[in-house]
Amino acid sequence: MNRAMTGTGVLLLLALRRDRVAAPFWVLAVVALPVGTASAIAELYPDASQRLALGMTIMSNPALRALTGPVYDAASVGGLTAWRATNVAAVLAALMSAFLVVRHTRAEEESGRAELIGAAPVGRYALPTAAVLMSLLTNLVIAVLLTAGLMGQGLPVAGSLALAGAVAGVGLVFTGVAAVAAQVTTSARAANSIAVSVLGVFFLVRAAGDAAAVDAVSWLSPVGWAQRVRAFAGERWWLVALFAVVALVLLVGADLLARRRDLGGGLLAERRGRAVAAPWLRSPLALAWRLQRGPLATWAVAFAAVGAVFGSLAASVGDLVGGNEQIAAMLARLGGADALIDNFFAAQFHLFALVIGGYAVQAALRPRAEEIAGRAEPVLAAAVPRGRWLLGHVACSLAGSALILTVVGLAAGFAHGLRVGEPVRQAVRLLGAALAQVPAVWVSAAIAVLLFGFLPRAVAAAWAFLLVFAVLDLFGQLFQLDETVRMLSPYAHVPALPGGEPAAGPFVWLFLVAALVIGAGVAGFMRRDLAAD
Amino acid sequence: MPEDSAVLVDGLTKRFGRVHALNGLDLEVHTGEVHGFLGPNGAGKTTALRIMLGLLHGDEGRVEVLGGHPFRDAVALHRRLAYVPGDVTLWPTLSGGEAIDLLGRLRGGLDPRRRAELVDRFDFDPAKKGSTYSKGNRQKAALIAALSSGVELLLLDEPTAGLDPLMEAVFRECILEERRAGRTILLSSHLLAEVEALCDRVTIIRDGRAVESGTLAQLRHLTRTSVTADLSSVPDSLGGLPGVHDLTVTGTRVGMEVDAEHLAAVLRVLTGAGLLGLTCQPPTLEQLFLRHYQTTAS
Ligand SMILES: Nc1ncnc2c1ncn2[C@@H]1O[C@H](COP(=O)(O)OP(=O)(O)O)[C@@H](O)[C@H]1O
Ligand SMILES: [Mg+2]
Numbered sequence: 001m002n003r004a005m006t007g008t009g010v011l012l013l014l015a016l017r018r019d020r021v022a023a024p025f026w027v028l029a030v031v032a033l034p035v036g037t038a039s040a041i042a043e044l045y046p047d048a049s050q051r052l053a054l055g056m057t058i059m060s061n062p063a064l065r066a067l068t069g070p071v072y073d074a075a076s077v078g079g080l081t082a083w084r085a086t087n088v089a090a091v092l093a094a095l096m097s098a099f100l101v102v103r104h105t106r107a108e109e110e111s112g113r114a115e116l117i118g119a120a121p122v123g124r125y126a127l128p129t130a131a132v133l134m135s136l137l138t139n140l141v142i143a144v145l146l147t148a149g150l151m152g153q154g155l156p157v158a159g160s161l162a163l164a165g166a167v168a169g170v171g172l173v174f175t176g177v178a179a180v181a182a183q184v185t186t187s188a189r190a191a192n193s194i195a196v197s198v199l200g201v202f203f204l205v206r207a208a209g210d211a212a213a214v215d216a217v218s219w220l221s222p223v224g225w226a227q228r229v230r231a232f233a234g235e236r237w238w239l240v241a242l243f244a245v246v247a248l249v250l251l252v253g254a255d256l257l258a259r260r261r262d263l264g265g266g267l268l269a270e271r272r273g274r275a276v277a278a279p280w281l282r283s284p285l286a287l288a289w290r291l292q293r294g295p296l297a298t299w300a301v302a303f304a305a306v307g308a309v310f311g312s313l314a315a316s317v318g319d320l321v322g323g324n325e326q327i328a329a330m331l332a333r334l335g336g337a338d339a340l341i342d343n344f345f346a347a348q349f350h351l352f353a354l355v356i357g358g359y360a361v362q363a364a365l366r367p368r369a370e371e372i373a374g375r376a377e378p379v380l381a382a383a384v385p386r387g388r389w390l391l392g393h394v395a396c397s398l399a400g401s402a403l404i405l406t407v408v409g410l411a412a413g414f415a416h417g418l419r420v421g422e423p424v425r426q427a428v429r430l431l432g433a434a435l436a437q438v439p440a441v442w443v444s445a446a447i448a449v450l451l452f453g454f455l456p457r458a459v460a461a462a463w464a465f466l467l468v469f470a471v472l473d474l475f476g477q478l479f480q481l482d483e484t485v486r487m488l489s490p491y492a493h494v495p496a497l498p499g500g501e502p503a504a505g506p507f508v509w510l511f512l513v514a515a516l517v518i519g520a521g522v523a524g525f526m527r528r529d530l531a532a533d
Numbered sequence: 534m535p536e537d538s539a540v541l542v543d544g545l546t547k548r549f550g551r552v553h554a555l556n557g558l559d560l561e562v563h564t565g566e567v568h569g570f571l572g573p574n575g576a577g578k579t580t581a582l583r584i585m586l587g588l589l590h591g592d593e594g595r596v597e598v599l600g601g602h603p604f605r606d607a608v609a610l611h612r613r614l615a616y617v618p619g620d621v622t623l624w625p626t627l628s629g630g631e632a633i634d635l636l637g638r639l640r641g642g643l644d645p646r647r648r649a650e651l652v653d654r655f656d657f658d659p660a661k662k663g664s665t666y667s668k669g670n671r672q673k674a675a676l677i678a679a680l681s682s683g684v685e686l687l688l689l690d691e692p693t694a695g696l697d698p699l700m701e702a703v704f705r706e707c708i709l710e711e712r713r714a715g716r717t718i719l720l721s722s723h724l725l726a727e728v729e730a731l732c733d734r735v736t737i738i739r740d741g742r743a744v745e746s747g748t749l750a751q752l753r754h755l756t757r758t759s760v761t762a763d764l765s766s767v768p769d770s771l772g773g774l775p776g777v778h779d780l781t782v783t784g785t786r787v788g789m790e791v792d793a794e795h796l797a798a799v800l801r802v803l804t805g806a807g808l809l810g811l812t813c814q815p816p817t818l819e820q821l822f823l824r825h826y827q828t829t830a831s
Contacts, residue, residue, distance in 0.1 A: 186664055187625055273628025275659040281631060282638040291624065374622040378675065381586045381616040382639035383608050530588040 011130035015104050023138055026096040029467075030142050030171075033092070034085035034163060035149035040479045041084070042077045042153065051075055058083065062317045062344050066211035066310070067351060067474065069218070069227040078155045078232030082163050084478065090226040091203060093142060093171035097135045098195035101178035104131035106191045128179060128258060132251060135175040143168035159232030162240065166226040169243025173222050174199065176250025183257035193298070199223070204306055211344075212313045222246065284384050288392035291370075292363055296400045299359050300407045303352065307411025310348050311430070314412075315419040317344045342499030345412065345430060353437035353491055354470045356404050360445035361462045363397035368452050368459045371531050380530060387522050390449070394518060397445045402438050409434025433497035439510030443490040444469070446517035453524025456531060538597070539564045539686050539717040540585060545594035547580055547741075554580040555741035557594065562719050562734075567712050569732035570721040577741040578721040579619055582690050586616055599686060612641045615679035619690040619721075621671040623663030629674045630659025636678040647681035654703050668695035680707055687711065687718045693727060705731060737821075745821075756821050757790040759814040760799070765807030774799055785809075 016023075045051045055074020058064055068087055073079025105128050143164040150160035174195060181194035206224035209217030218224035222243070229239045280286055317340055367390055370376045379389060409431040417426030448462035455461070469489040476486040486492050490513075493506040540562035547555040555577045562568040572578050583589040585598050587607035596603050601610045623632045630652075637643030652659055655673045666674070672695045679687055693701050708731050711718060722728050728735055735752060737745040745752055757778060764785050771787065772780050776795025781788045791799050803811070 189625075271662070272660045273631060273662050275628065275630040277627075277631040277634035277638075281635050284639070287635060287639075290627070294626065374618065374620060375624060377583075377588060377618055378616065378621070378636055379639060380588060381611060381618075382636055383611040383641055384639050385608050529590055530583070 005126055005129055008126040008129045008133070011126050012133050015130055015134040019100070019103075019134070023100070026092070026100075027138060027142055027145065030089050030092045030096065030167065031145045031149055033089050033471075034081060034146060034167070035153060037085040037475070037478075038077060038081040038150055038153040038155060040475075041080045044478075044480055045077075045080070048075050051077070051080055054080065060340075061347075062211045062213075062313075062340075064347070065213070066207040066348065069206065069210045069224070070213075072227075072230050072233035076232055077153075078150075078159045078163075081150070081155070082159070082227070082231040082233065084475075086163060086166055086227050086229075086231065087203075087206075087223065088474070089146075089167045090170035090223060091199065093139065093167050094174035094199050094223075095196070097139060097171040097175040098178035098181075098199070099192060100135050100138065101131050101175055102182050102188050102191045102195065104134060105179070106182040106185065106188045125255070125258060128182070128254070132175060132179055135178075136172070139168040139171040139175070142171065156232065158235055162229050162235040162237070163231035165240040166229040166231060166243075169229075169240055169247075170222060170226050172243055172247035173250070176247040176254065179254035180250055180257065183254050183261065193295070197298070197302070200302060204309065208309045208313060211310070212316055283392075284379065284389040285392035285395060287379065288366070288389075288396050292366060292393070292396040292400065295359075295363070296396070296403070299356075299400070299404050303356070303404050303408040304411045306352065307408035307413075308415045310345075311412035311415030311417075312419060314341050314344055314416045317341055339499060341416075343496075345416075345433060345498055346496040346500065348412070349409070349434050349437055349497070350473065350491060350494070352408055352434070353405070353441055353494070354466070354473065356401050356408075356437070357441050357444040357466050357469070357491075359404060360397050360401040360441050361448045361466055363400055364394055364445040364448035365452065365459050365462060366396070367393045368456060371456070376530060386526050390452075390522055390525050394445070394449055394522075397448075398442055401441045401445065402435070405434045405437055405441065406431060429498055432502075436494055436497045436502065436507070437491070439507050439514060440490040440494050442514040443510055443517070446514040446521070449518045449521035450524070451521070453521035453528070456528070537564045538562065539599060540568075540719060541595070541597040542581065542585070543595040545581065545584065545596060546592045547577075547584060547589065548592055553741055555584075555591070557742055558738065559743050560736050560738075560746070562717060564717050565712070565715055566733040567708060567718045567720060567731050569728035569735035570719055570738065571723065571725070571728050571735055572721075572738035573723055576738045578738060579690055580741075581738075582616070582688055582719075582721060585688060586611075613684055614686040614688060615640060615682045615684045616688045617672070617675045617679045617690060617692045619692075619694065621668075621675040623666060623671050623674060625662065625664035627663050628660050629657065629663065629666060629670070632663060633659065633674055633678045633681075636675075637682055640678075640682050640684070643678065643681045644683055645681075647683070648677060651677040651681055651707070654707075655700060669697065669700065672696060673700065676704065676707075680711065685716060687716060689718065690721045691723065692720070693722075693724065701727075752821055756816045757792055758796055758816065759788070760791050760796075760803075761786065761788045761812045762803050762808060763810035764803065765809060768802065768806045771802065771806075774802060 041051070045054055052074050055071050058068075058071050058074070068084055071079060071083035074083075108127060146164035146167060147157075147160045150163060151157060177198050178191065178195045181191040181198075185191045185194060202221040202223040206218045206221040209215065209219075209221070209224060219228070225239050225242065228236065230236050281290060317337075367376065370379075370393075376389070380386060410427050412434070413427035413430030414423050416430065417423030420426065444462070444466050447465050448459065451459045451462050469491055472481065472486050472489040473491050475481075476489075476492075490510055493510060495501055495503055495506065538561055540560060542558055542560040545555050545558040546553070558577065558581055560570070560581070570578055570581070580589065584591045584596055585603050587604040587610075590604065598610055599613055603610065623629060627635070633648065634643070637648070651657075655677060657670065657673045657677060659674075663671075672692060676689075676692055679689070693704055696704060705727075708718060708720070720728065720732060729749065732749070734748050735746070736743050737752075764787060767782055767785060767787060771777065771789075774795070775798075776792035777799060778790040778792075779788075789799075
């Protein structure tokens with residue numbers, strides 16, 4: 001180890017200490033999901049015949065395939081576990097790794113803590129090296145615990161090891177992606193968005209490939225490789241090694257980039273700004289819009305692409321059945337190809353709404369980021385009522401999430417409409433279906449506002465709520481959870497559209513809940529102390 | 534509340550969990566004066582300013598700012614005052630110029646001529662992105678926004694930390710200009726020289742309590758003057774005189790610290806002892822400050 005690395009060990013210990021709450025939480029989530037799935041499947045589908053029937057349903061449901069990928073061995077508990085849990089666990093491992101690396105590199109530099117460390121006898125590359133080691137260590141822990149957990153469910157060693165390797169492998173790849181992102185940007189926020197965008201693109205490529213059953217497309221995505229490791233279904237060990245190779249290439253790339261820049265600087269140069277503010281930049285709402293429009297534009301463009309891809313796939317959904325008579329019969333029972341397409345869209349919009357809930361939460365928590373950074377203080381020390389400042393950001397969250405849903409609905413409808421020869425009609429129809437998700441998304445944002453008003457230190461719980469909603473929605477049925485438990489998710493109250501019966505009741509009271517909860521959050525914020533750094 | 538008080542704080546307390554940040558703080562800032570708010574790190578200066586701005590709630594005691602309640606009347610008051618935080622952070626994606634204009638407009642508008650003049654005098658580049666400024670430059674942005682707003686009251690929290698000496702001189706000029714224009718300024722600082730150079734009156738705060746308050750002259754009055762004298766003979770009674778401390782005798786040269794109220798009597802004794810040479814030094818704020826901290830520390 002050369003001098004540039006001096007102090008890596010100390011920094012690694014520091015990182016371990018700082019992450020003593022966050023890291024175990026993530027590890028637990030990544031490990032518990034597949035193990036819980038294995039246990040649920042063994043319990044709910046004890047016979048091979050039941051499992052094969054489930055596999056049949058999966059094959060006939062492209063919406064499900066888009067979310068979870070193909071099933072390789074429906075007969076075994078392990079095969080179904082790999083089908084159901086690999087993707088979600090891999091995505092969680094990727095997010096965990098990316099946030100972890102950025103937190104310990106770029107965020108440190110940004111906050112100036114890295115300068116303090118840089119002044120101590122610590123080498124130049126010690127900080128990123130320690131961050132990467134911390135991530136590798138965490139993924140290793142995940143791999144070990146996950147293998148043990150699956151074996152504990154009575155699953156074969158090889159498959160358990162392969163599934164764990166696939167999940168941790170995606171974690172490794174995103175350790176590398178985040179290490180590169182942290183070098184090319186100058187803010188933790190930007191580095192995180194790059195890593196999350198890369199993950200989003202890979203997920204989408206895989207989802208599109210799997211939904212349309214075009215295997216070659218799925219192979220373009222490392223997220224797609226995870227399932228193609230074929231845990232419990234004739235493992236492809238070389239793919240696990242491929243993850244490590246890709247991660248290594250990315251880390252070497254990050255290292256080369258690190259040698260070319262100064263502490264605090266980035267490779268993407270900062271552009272100069274205006275010397276005088278635009279005339280419209282004169283209210284708290286204008287400031288919130290100015291700060292939030294960039295991320296919103298990114299989300300809107302991304303979901304325009306997502307909508308177009310899924311919309312253009314939808315018409316093929318009926319073809320997937322192919323020559324399989326059993327599936328064709330099941331399809332007829334469900335109402336034919338049109339019903340299948342509606343079902344596909346309804347399931348996709350539900351999934352999109354959960355993801356767009358992430359946008360709404362993030363935007364609604366922007367005031368907290370402003371408060372912690374000390375940027376709320378000068379604004380609230382000017383003639384700005386607290387409520388108006390907060391509601392400016394909340395407005396961006398609510399209007400922004402509605403806009404993203406509008407974009408995805410129109411894009412999906414138009415793309416699907418072009419294929420079936422009625423672009424305008426389908427665009428309008430699917431716009432309505434997408435907008436039906438608005439109130440549920442707004443409830444997610446409202447929870448964030450409530451936490452900000454009363455428990456500002458615990459705003460991260462807004463993400464936990466969203467995660468719980470997602471688990472209830474995506475796994476509730478599979479786990480055969482009680483209806484009342486599943487209905488705890490606001491998203492579960494949105495009628496399945498298009499195709500289902502639109503009912504006004506849930507909308508009215510979801511809006512009411514959102515409005516009341518936001519009102520309470522604002523009232524709490526009006527009274528409380530502003531955080532001092 | 535008397536017409537001539539811009540800020541009135543009476544028995545203010547504030548706790549953060551087990552930390553008592555303010556312990557019955559009293560502070561009065563007269564309209565039109567530059568008031569120094571002096572204390573070491575952690576004394577409670579920032580906490581007091583944040584309460585005056587309605588950003589925090591005091592636990593007990595009374596606070597009036599420009600005749601209003603800092604929390605209930607916050608918006609109306611904030612049109613009439615400007616605040617420069619101790620640690621300025623700017624928006625990474627906004628330029629410094631945009632931040633200045635925005636903060637000025639949110640307060641009710643700023644004078645573009647004064648802004649342009651200050652940008653020039655502080656040698657500030659307003660077109661850079663917020664994330665690329667040094668601490669000193671971020672401080673300048675907040676100062677320019679506050680100083681070009683033409684408000685009645687300026688609350689400045691250690692505004693020169695991070696400024697280089699050249700810019701500090703510009704800052705001092707600006708403060709004197711503002712005072713001439715009739716503004717009231719509360720300047721929190723731990724820099725004695727700065728307070729001495731700029732302030733009409735000073736309140737010294739320690740552990741969340743005002744330990745001393747008054748004009749510099751009054752505060753000096755409370756303290757000892759260093760006296761060094763060359764005498765033809767040293768009278769034995771010197772050490773026993775009231776108000777004489779730390780007497781040192783080297784040959785016929787004596788050095789001592791004398792309480793202000795006994796200075797005249799001591800000088801009479803010295804004159805009677807054949808005074809050949811005399812130096813009297815008024816206490817610097819530094820000494821005054823150190824005395825306060827030493828007495829209570831021991
Ligand atoms: N938000 C807070 N939470 C806990 N303690 C705080 C908080 N803000 C200030 N303090 C404590 O209150 C005391 C006074 O701090 P402060 O007002 O910042 O002092 P100064 O500005 O004079 O340096 C310090 O002991 C500080 O640690
Ligand atoms: Mg302070």
